[in-house]
Amino acid sequence: MSFFLETLVSGLLAGTMYSLVAIGFVLIYKASGVFNFAQGSMLLFASLTFVTLVERNVPFWAALLATVLVMVAGAVLIERLVLRPLVDRDALTLFMATLGLSFVIEGLAQLLMGTDVHMLDLGIDDVPISIAGLSVSQFDIFAAGTALLLVIVLSIVFNKTRMGISLRAVADDTLAAQSIGIRLPAIWRIVWSVAGIVALVAGLVWGARQGVQYSLSLVTLKALPVLIIGGFSSITGAIVGGLLVGATESLADIYIGPLVQGSVSTWFAYILAVAFLLVRPAGLFGDRAIERV
Template identity: 70%
Template sequence: MSFFFEVLVGGLLAGVMYSLVAIGFVLIYKASGVFNFAQGSMVLFSALTFVSLLERGYPFWLAFLLSLLIMLVLAWAIERWVLRKLVNRSPITLFMATLGLSYIIEGLAQSLWGAQVHGLDLGINDEPFEVFGLLLSQFDLFASAVAGTLVIILSIFFNKTRTGIALRAVADDPLAALAVGINLQRLWLIVWAVAGFVGLVAGLLWGARLGVQFSLSLVVLKALPVLIIGGFTSITGCIVGGLIIGASEKLAEIFIGPYLGGGIENWFPYVLAMLFLLVRPAGLFGERQIERV
């Protein structure tokens, strides 16, 4: 039984890491109705920028601030040259634009900073310690604390601030939002910048675990079922979805995997997500869209 709980706890902690990436998707979807396929590339770009600056001798916090600044410039460039031209276009057009952006950002990252693999030490111990016979790591607990803090800050931002409420209005109907005087360009810039910040945080945590390398952009594959389960518009849903995915994929790999030849944890979360789609298409916490026809 203790092994079961060990797997369960390990899965829950892994799930928090998935949630971190999923939050970036939700931010942009919530504010603009765009499914930002480039989120993984933003994670890669931000982490690669940070570690490259660090290796060039910049102190940690200066490297962090400069990386954040570069992410802001990237957000500005995306708003100025891509999104502004596509206002009120269909969601699929915007999705395709972010698909293109994804490749551009990945290419840009490798052109600017090279293709090498970098180690990243955030100074947080990843060695295990036992609590009631369960193995925990300081790093996992730190990642959970960061994710929890982000959720609280972003929830307050979206629900309590004027900018946050304006962002929700833009997502509901960009034309109506423009008609009441909301500055769409400024809001999109803000939300892409915040998504860049979340990408940087996720990139640093994932980078410390995987090494900063191209594969960082693939962590989005773990975020997609989280989004389907949690809902595309809920930051809290990201955390709950992450926990469900993390725990279920680990338990499935250990207890069902041997009967199916092993290696099932990549596709099992998608099975779960499909089931959720069938019974709850908007996810656990997503907003149901009702359209008049």
């Protein structure tokens, strides 16, 4: 029984790392109704910027602040050069724009910072510690705490502040929000800036786990099942979806893996996501589409 609980808890904690990536997608989707294909590239660019500054002997907190400023500046440029000319275009056009943007960001990262693999040390060792008789990873606990703190901050910002109310108004009805004086470009700049900061946090956690390298942008593929299960428009859903994916992956690898004589963690989450699409297409916390005929 203790082995089962350890596997379950480890999976739940590991799932919070998927949630960190998924939250960035949710922010952009809530503001524009568009799946931001460039989120993975933003994660890569942010983590590369940070680790490059640290390797050049910039103090940790100074490098962190500088990277945040870089991501905010990038959000302003994206809004001005990419999003503003595409106002009132359909969601497919905006999606294709983010697809092209992802290649631009990755190319810029390669041009400015090279293609070497960088090791990132956050001072948190990935070693097991004993809690209530269960052996869990210290790094996973740190990742879970980071995700929880991020969710609390974002929940306060988007539910209790004027900016959060404006964001929800834009998500509900863009034209109606603009008609009462909400400036769409300003909302997009803020949301993309926050998504960039979230990408930085996720990039640091994932970079510390597997190194800062170009394959880091592919961790966003793991966010897809999380978004499908939790719902594209819910930060809470991103957390719950991440926990479900992490737990089921971990348990499936232990109990189903031996039956198929191989690892199932690489594909099991996608099977789970397909099952959710069949039963609950909007996800656990997603907004159901209402069609009027």
